[in-house]
Amino acid sequence: MHVDPAYTSQECSKCHHTERGNRPAQAVFSCRVCGFVEHADHNASHNIAHRGWMAWVCGAQSTAPELTLIA
Ligand SMILES: [Zn+2]
Structure with missing residues (x-):
């Protein structure tokens, strides 16, 4: 699977909605x-x-808990 940082920056990590409008400012x-x-x-x-x-x-089906993904 290709990981594209350009779109991940616009994708909601909660509901995965992806939209340019999700980024009202560079840091937000x-x-x-x-x-x-x-x-x-x-x-x-x-x-x-x-x-x-x-x-x-x-x-493969992931059985890892969400906690492992939190930076
Ligand atoms: Zn969302």
Whole structure:
């Protein structure tokens, strides 16, 4: 699976809604759908970690707890 940082920076790590409008400022992530707000870099790193993990296990069912993905 390809991990594209450009889109992870616009993707909500809560509901996975992806929209340019989710980034009202460089350092701010604010989801237009669920209202989730976080520092933009933290939100993107959560998304990248999630996608990277999913790619690493190559489609196998993940049993890892969410806690392992929190930076
Ligand atoms: Zn959201």
